[in-house]
Amino acid sequence: xxxxxxxxxxxxxxxxxxxxxxxxxxxxxxxxxxxxxxxxxxxxxxxxxxxxxxxxxxxxxxxxxxxxxxxxxxxxxxxxxxxxxxxxxxxxxxxxxxxxxxxxxxxxxxxxxxxxxxxxxxxxxxxxxxxxxxxxxxxxxxxxxxxxxxxxxxxxxxxxxxxxxxxxxxxxxxxxxxxxxxxxxxxxxxxxxxxxxxxxxxxxxxxxxxxxxxxxxxxxxxxxxxxxxxxxxxxxxxxxxxxxxxxxxxxxxxxxxxxxxx
Ligand SMILES: Nc1ncnc2c1ncn2[C@@H]1O[C@H](COP(=O)(O)OP(=O)(O)OP(=O)(O)O)[C@@H](O)[C@H]1O
Numbered sequence: 001x002x003x004x005x006x007x008x009x010x011x012x013x014x015x016x017x018x019x020x021x022x023x024x025x026x027x028x029x030x031x032x033x034x035x036x037x038x039x040x041x042x043x044x045x046x047x048x049x050x051x052x053x054x055x056x057x058x059x060x061x062x063x064x065x066x067x068x069x070x071x072x073x074x075x076x077x078x079x080x081x082x083x084x085x086x087x088x089x090x091x092x093x094x095x096x097x098x099x100x101x102x103x104x105x106x107x108x109x110x111x112x113x114x115x116x117x118x119x120x121x122x123x124x125x126x127x128x129x130x131x132x133x134x135x136x137x138x139x140x141x142x143x144x145x146x147x148x149x150x151x152x153x154x155x156x157x158x159x160x161x162x163x164x165x166x167x168x169x170x171x172x173x174x175x176x177x178x179x180x181x182x183x184x185x186x187x188x189x190x191x192x193x194x195x196x197x198x199x200x201x202x203x204x205x206x207x208x209x210x211x212x213x214x215x216x217x218x219x220x221x222x223x224x225x226x227x228x229x230x231x232x233x234x235x236x237x238x239x240x241x242x243x244x245x246x247x248x249x250x251x252x253x254x255x256x257x258x259x260x261x262x
Contacts, residue, residue, distance in 0.1 A: 005031075165197045
């Protein structure tokens, strides 16, 4: 179905004490797209992602995912929603006391319905999808490089074959080469698995390489939403500085000759 809305955020209000973070924020996310959320520090990008995951509740407004208002869902609907969503957190991506294998197996074991043999096969499949050779399965997170940790976390996020993948600063802390490799991996998984990806990132190279559309948060709302070309038309000072400052122009010029990702 073209342009099927998979996540709808309506009239969202987020407030901590007297501080209003979002006010009447609206956003539709389409099935199969990579929707990136950008904005200045403190504009509530991570909070919005956490609200979409039902880890935080907004003060007002609705978040509808797969047609269900997630804050008024029954336990069965919540369990379904959780099993269809994968999340790659910026920090604390892995359980340090569990091996690579057990980290990826953990969401499958939590389901309580899969045999250990099935889990074993599935874990090795997910590790392979994330580009991790089987000999790393028994390693502990502390012995892995930053890029490997991200890959294992991605394998875990994909453990239950989600429809939606949430990424919070997926390339933060990676050197440029690892970052580029990781972006390529996300891009190919997005294409092969038909995932909807919702991503928060400050990194312009990651943003331009992956995004189907970009949502810009400022003034407590989504002030611009569209392709890179559409978003940079807006005259808002944040957009002018972020996209058309020196770093933005450098990153833009690197992708200008390439086709827009689908
Ligand atoms: N649980 C909370 N209690 C109080 N304030 C909070 C809470 N969570 C977030 N905030 C505040 O809400 C604002 C938005 O936070 P959030 O982490 O979403 O910002 P962000 O846009 O992701 O910023 P950054 O780009 O700096 O990571 C910040 O000012 C933060 O301090």
